Amino acid sequence: MDQIIHPILTGYKTYQLDRWFLTPLANADIIQYRQDVMRDLENDGLRELISTFSKTIFELNAFQDQLRKILVSNDAYQNNYLARGRMLDFASRYCSVIIEAVNGLNKKTILSKGLQRFVDYLHNYQESEKFLTLKTSVDDLKKELSTVHYCMLIKNGAIRVRKYENQPDISVDVRELFARFQQGNVQEYRHKLTEEPRAEHVEAAVLKLVATCYPNVFSDLNDFCMRNLEFIDPVIAQFSREVHFYLSWLGFIAPLKERGLPFCYPRLTSGADRLYDLNFFDLALAKSLGSENKPVTNDFTLEPPERILVVTGPNQGGKTTYARAFGQIHYLASLGLCVPGKEASLLLFDQIYTHFEREEDLSSLNGKLQDDLERLYDILSHATSKSLIVINEIFSSTTLSDAILLGNHMMDAIVKIGCPAICVTFIDELATYGKETVSMMSTVDENDPTIRTFQIVRKPPDGLAYALHIASKYHLTYAQLSARLKQKM
Secondary structure (H helix, E strand, O other): OHHHHHHHHHHOHHHOOHHHHOOOOOOHHHHHHHHHHHHHHOOHHHHHHHHHHHHHHHHHHHHHHHHHHHHOOOOOOOOOHHHHHHHHHHHHHHHHHHHHHHHHHOOOOOOOHHHHHHHHHHHHHHOOHHHHHHHHHHHHHHHHHOOOOEEEEEEOOEEEEEEOOOOOOHHHHHHHHHHOOOOOOOOOOOOOOOOOOOOHHHHHHHHHHHHHHOHHHHHHHHHHHHHOOOOOOHHHHHHHHHOHHHHHHHHHHHHHHHOOOOEEOOEEEOOOOOEEEEEEOOHHHHHHOOOOOOOOOEEEEEOOOOOEEEEEOOOOOOHHHHHHHHHHHHHHHHOOOOEEOOEEEEEOOOOEEEEOOOOOOOOOOOOHHHHHHHHHHHHHHHOOOOOEEEEEOOOOOOOHHHHHHHHHHHHHHHHHHOOOEEEEOOOHHHHHOOOOEEEEEEEEOOOOOOOEEEEEEEOOOOOOOOHHHHHHHOOOOHHHHHHHHHHHO
């Protein structure tokens, strides 16, 4: 799961989405709520509108926080008219973004309760006295500032400022003078200057001088900033951050959907109902394959009283990947996300318990078998009928007879708990444990048993490891080795 979630959290680090992706939900209504929002956001036009709006609001909120600290500080170098002008610019941009978003969203079809409520909130906010007062203040102040005209006289490193008194625009005379020399279309050499100051301390000093020429206008600017240190609505600011939970996931899976891989919104069940997912796959593997390759998709189905998938078959056949994907889709579904697969009905679990093989801890006096048993005991002691258990290659460090004995005890405990589980094992006997088990097997190519198809199908175990075929492919059978040794002798 870390291979899936970490890239998203890293790419959207500023939005602090950790708790959204790291907190599985146990409430089916909240999960359905999230699924509905994500369905709406699959519409390209709506997603683009929401994405642009939320990014702009989030950035403005961050800028507002920075400027607020400056404007309440006693640092005269930073707390100047440039900073106050930026606050006005941000407020103006905020008002425009709100109006544009309302107009744009009114033209979209929205079905989810979550987005419908936000659109209603945004519409009411736009018509509220708070917003209208802010918008009027911004417009009035910008109109006042548009009357500010001044001249600068720069000489010997000194700048003098005075009001503009209808002095002629010499640039007009210059253009007229040189126009007579123009021959056809010429290359444009003028450079467009950015709005951001190049010499901020100089511009701030000039504005301070200009303010003495227009004291009333700049006094209104000061008052505006003090009244609107926090002009962004907190609900809208919160939405601008949290909606990236949905946007980040849709962005993450977009390349996979373009490659033809299926995603669906699973039905969540808390009882012993039919569980299934058709054409699912390991999402971490799919992302690692690159744009040229697609992972093999598989199915699983558990019809009551079936509760345990037992996966057997030759090594390197995709069994562990299958088990990982089984756990992944359940975890992702608990977040309210669309999951790999064409159609699915999954368990609304309380916990996922996993037992994967890990390196033996040399600092402990326990052997590998004891470590396996202690970890398994801890899982079986805490699991409930609503838990999910994923077990991969357990008891590989003991004899086959002991593994069969311990495996049957493990199956007894899981059946008694009554929770869904998947067990990848080399112990074929577990696949025929009882009516609660479903035997799944990784398959090989019919014509060449050394080639893995990575298809996991519902069938009884065949008891074949295909080791002889692999040894033969690489010329390592007893007869082949013996023949080579005789040649050298």
